[in-house]
Amino acid sequence: MISFNENQTRTSSLASEGRRAGMVVALRATHDGTEYPLGPDARRWVVGSGESCDVVISDPYVSNVHAILERRPGGALLVRDRPSRNGTMIDGNLVEAAELSVGSYLSIGRTTLVALSAPGGEQESALASLRGKDPALRATIDQALRAAATDCNVLIVGETGTGKDLLARAIHEASRRAAGKFVAVNCGGIPKELIGSELFGHEKGAFTGALSERDGYFVEAHNGTLFLDEIGELPIEMQPHLLRALETRRVRRVGGAAERSVDVRIIAATNRSEGLGTESSKLRLDLYHRVATVVLQLPPLRERMNDIPELVGSILAELRSENGEQVVGDEGWRALASYAWPGNVRELRHAVARAVALGNGELGPADFFPELRFGRTVPGLPADTMMPLVPYQQMLRGAMEQALATHQTIRAAAIHLGMAKSTFADRAKAWGLLSQRAKVKSGK
Numbered sequence: 001m002i003s004f005n006e007n008q009t010r011t012s013s014l015a016s017e018g019r020r021a022g023m024v025v026a027l028r029a030t031h032d033g034t035e036y037p038l039g040p041d042a043r044r045w046v047v048g049s050g051e052s053c054d055v056v057i058s059d060p061y062v063s064n065v066h067a068i069l070e071r072r073p074g075g076a077l078l079v080r081d082r083p084s085r086n087g088t089m090i091d092g093n094l095v096e097a098a099e100l101s102v103g104s105y106l107s108i109g110r111t112t113l114v115a116l117s118a119p120g121g122e123q124e125s126a127l128a129s130l131r132g133k134d135p136a137l138r139a140t141i142d143q144a145l146r147a148a149a150t151d152c153n154v155l156i157v158g159e160t161g162t163g164k165d166l167l168a169r170a171i172h173e174a175s176r177r178a179a180g181k182f183v184a185v186n187c188g189g190i191p192k193e194l195i196g197s198e199l200f201g202h203e204k205g206a207f208t209g210a211l212s213e214r215d216g217y218f219v220e221a222h223n224g225t226l227f228l229d230e231i232g233e234l235p236i237e238m239q240p241h242l243l244r245a246l247e248t249r250r251v252r253r254v255g256g257a258a259e260r261s262v263d264v265r266i267i268a269a270t271n272r273s274e275g276l277g278t279e280s281s282k283l284r285l286d287l288y289h290r291v292a293t294v295v296l297q298l299p300p301l302r303e304r305m306n307d308i309p310e311l312v313g314s315i316l317a318e319l320r321s322e323n324g325e326q327v328v329g330d331e332g333w334r335a336l337a338s339y340a341w342p343g344n345v346r347e348l349r350h351a352v353a354r355a356v357a358l359g360n361g362e363l364g365p366a367d368f369f370p371e372l373r374f375g376r377t378v379p380g381l382p383a384d385t386m387m388p389l390v391p392y393q394q395m396l397r398g399a400m401e402q403a404l405a406t407h408q409t410i411r412a413a414a415i416h417l418g419m420a421k422s423t424f425a426d427r428a429k430a431w432g433l434l435s436q437r438a439k440v441k442s443g444k
Contacts, residue, residue, distance in 0.1 A: 024077040024102055027055075027113035036113070038069065038077070045069040047108060048082075060209075061086050061109030069100075077115070079106060091165070092186040092229065093346075099353070105184070126169035131314055133402065134304030140296050141167070147294045148174035153246075155231075155291050156269040157276065158298030161346030164269040165229055167298060172225040177265055180224025185217050188233030195238050196254045200245065206255025218251045221264045231268040231291065232282040239284045246290050266291055301341040301348060308336055309399030309417050311345060315352040316418040326356050328363045328418045335365035337395055339378070362420075397431050400424065404433055 026037045036055065038045060045054040048066040057066070063084040070078045080097045081088040089107040090098050100106055102117040130141055147154050148171045156164045165184060172182045190198050197206070201216035217226060234242065245251050246266060250259040268291040275281040277288055301307075316326055328336070332355075341347055355367035366372040403413035414424035428434050 023117060024100055024115040026116040027106065028116055038071075043071045048084075057108060057111050059109040059111045062111065066108050076101075084108075089189075092184075092189060126166050126173055129166055130163060130170060131310050132304055132307035133310070134299065134307050136299045137304055137307070140298055141170070143294070144171050144296055145174055147171060147296070151176070151265055152293040153266040153268070153291045154294045154296060155288075156267065156296045156298065157273050158269070158271065159300050159342075159344055160271045161344030162298040162300060163345055164271075164298060165227065167296065168225070168227045168229075168267040168269060171267060172227075172265075175225070175265065177224050181221055182225050182227065183217050183221035184227040184229060186229050188230040192235055195234065196241065199242065200251045201253040201256075203253050203255035206253070210255070213253070216251065216253070218245060218262045218264060219260065222262050224264065226264045226266055228266065228268040228291075230270060231287075232270040232272045236282070236284065239287050243284070243287045243290055246287075268292075301344040305337060306395050306398055308348070309333075309396060310402070311348060312336065312352055313399075313403075313417040315349055316356065317416070319353065319356045326359060326361065326363055326418065327420045327423075330423075331365055332363045332368060333396060335368055339369075363418075393431075396427070397433070400428060400431070401433055404428065 024038065028036070042054075046065060046068060047053060047055040047057065048064050049057055049059060049062040050064040053065065055069075063082065063086075065082050066084040067082060067088045068080040070080065072078055077100045078097065079088060079090060079095065079100050081095060083096070086109055087094045089095065089105075090100055091104050092107075100115050102115055104115050106113045106115065127141070127145075130137070132138075144154070144167055154168075154171060156167055158164050168184070169182055172178060185198070187195075196202075197210070197214075197216065199216045199218060201214055201219060202210050204210055204213045228242075245262075248259075249263065250261050252259045270276070270283065272282060276283065277285070277292070279285065281288065312328060316328075320326070336348075336351075343350075351368045354370065355363045358370065359367040369378045371378050399417060400413065403416045404410070407413045407416055410425050410428065411421050414421045417424070425434075
């Protein structure tokens with residue numbers, strides 16, 4: 001039985017949405033680094049506040065039986081909400097059932113655990129997880145790496161699901177603070193009455209339920225990076241307190257008298273670009289100017305549709321060990337390329353994972369969009385799931401050309417894009433990609 005102290009609780013935080021390689025073999029408490037193993041022999045763990053649970057969390061916000069962890073064939077770890085009183089979150093997103101990958105954060109009640117791989121297990125860097133060749137995306141990443149070489153504050157602007165937290169982690173990993181902690185906070189997920197306590201800490205007895213003193217996120221991120229996701233969701237009356245902490249680099253616990261110096265690098269993010277930097281914004285002007293020394297804009301997926309084949313291929317590769325070989329059929333590619341993806345890369349990832357779970361070999365439109373199975377239309381998807389042929393071919397041809405240049409062989413390139421080898425070879429021949437490759441190899 002795994003037991004947690006009732007005072008060792010945290011408000012949910014947000015981690016990178018990018019998956020990392022490896023099997024989850026343990027959970028680590030974010031507040032003190034304690035690790036809790038998930039042995040390879042067990043296949044199921046019950047998580048909750050009840051004494052009969054396999055993972056006991058003494059947290060008043062956790063249900064008696066809160067969630068179930070299941071080890072699936074291939075080693076993937078599935079989290080199922082029971083359902084609970086306050087929900088289960090992975091990387092800041094409420095889930096009913098979802099896979100927990102290495103590096104992701106599991107938030108149950110006010111307790112946050114990070115998923116760990118075996119010692120020495122390969123973990124993909126945040127920078128490597130930012131896939132895509134779109135010029136606007138690469139320009140943003142280049143600007144982020146230049147900003148990482150300094151200690152200035154950064155504001156990342158982008159729609160939900162574009163990977164703002166992944167870009168923030170890439171900045172941290174490329175900075176002089178990489179050895180320090182990367183502490184991610186979902187500002188919109190903290191109860192209003194607890195914001196001061198969560199950011200700055202509190203003294204014992206400062207308010208009802210403050211059974212012991214505790215540090216806040218600023219102190220936790222000392223000598224590292226504090227990522228304030230959806231900073232515009234902070235109540236306007238709390239923003240001056242955050243501004244003062246950023247200006248003075250000192251924090252005072254709720255109910256405390258003494259201040260403590262902190263050395264943190266601030267990266268903030270928002271999905272609200274309307275009125276940003278003006279009086280009409282939900283983010284105060286003085287706070288905006290403090291956090292927006294460098295402003296980075298992440299493009300939505302609909303503006304970089306040529307990256308879809310690479311993104312889909314990488315997701316399929318991650319799921320291959322668990323679900324076997326799956327390829328995207330021609331109609332499936334057309335459906336993926338004709339949808340606007342309002343939820344961006346996050347929505348695409350969920351769609352591909354769902355298709356792999358429901359599909360059988362060759363994935364088609366109904367695997368990615370289950371509504372089509374029941375004769376229903378998908379908002380934003382053309383009724384015939386088709387897009388003009390030329391743009392579709394251009395997208396796929398560019399992805400195939402890049403895959404051939406990177407992987408050198410037809411088989412490896414086809415696997416990378418989740419295509420059948422014969423289909424890849426036929427198209428590559430028809431579109432002249434093989435002759436171009438032969439000229440490059442011969443030096444002509």
